[in-house]
Amino acid sequence: MTDYWSLDSVLAEETIVPVRFNFGARGVAQVLDAGTSDHDVQAGSKINAPLWLAVALTRRGMSTLCPPEEYQERFRRKMNAGAECHNLKGRCPYFYDVGNKCNEFMQDPSLSDFLSHTYASRYRELVSRGLSTVSGEDMLELQSKLSFEELAIFEAGRDSVARVELWARGARARSSTLGLPTRKRTYGARAC
Known part of the structure; x- marks a missing residue:
């Protein structure tokens, strides 16, 4: 998935993967999980996110990719x-x-x-x-x-x-x- 212009790379990064949040995040719970009534993601919570987002959060140390x-x-x-x-x-x-x-x-x-x-x-x-x-x-x-x-x-x-x-x-x-x-x-x- 190294080719920026590749449609297959973009589609592969849309694959949903589980991540565990290392820290809490305010106001993003309903964006990440439409089925939840919570507004905040608690530290230690496990959610499903697109691979591109999971990678970005993991690189910043905010989550751990499961x-x-x-x-x-x-x-x-x-x-x-x-x-x-x-x-x-x-x-x-x-x-x-x-x-x-x-x-x-x-x-x-x-x-x-x-x-x-x-x-x-x-x-x-x-x-x-x-x-x-x-x-x-x-x-x-x-x-x-x-x-x-x-x-x-x-x-x-x-x-x-x-x-x-x-x-x-x-x-x-x-x-x-x-x-x-x-x-x-x-x-x-x-x-x-």
Whole structure:
């Protein structure tokens, strides 16, 4: 999420994450949590905020970023059991970007390992299913489970296969015409 002009970066930073306030904050409770009747956020209160706000508050020391549910131990065990089966798009569309951004503040080496392992195991599935011929229904089912980062990789793989097939067909068509002998005709030239 380092590209300022990237729409995906902006959308990833809109992901809701939990934060715990280190200090009280006056008059902002209803803005941060529309369901509350309180006006003030008490010290130690846990609220859900967009990632961009949670990062800003955490950098200033006003709050502590808590790990979202998708990065807690319970979900990690489920993903380690079969990462390719889970629908990341429904849980956290920008799973890897949000995880890496959260980990900047949580400094959890096991989270980095978890993200790497999850990506590697899901990547194998992307390569095997994405580059092979898949029926329309299977492709839609697969695409519905992918995070936006994985979907970009999937589409790039499908595009590269299509380009190679197009190139191969063009190369075959050109090679069949290249095999014919050509005669050079000279008009108006005299023989010596």
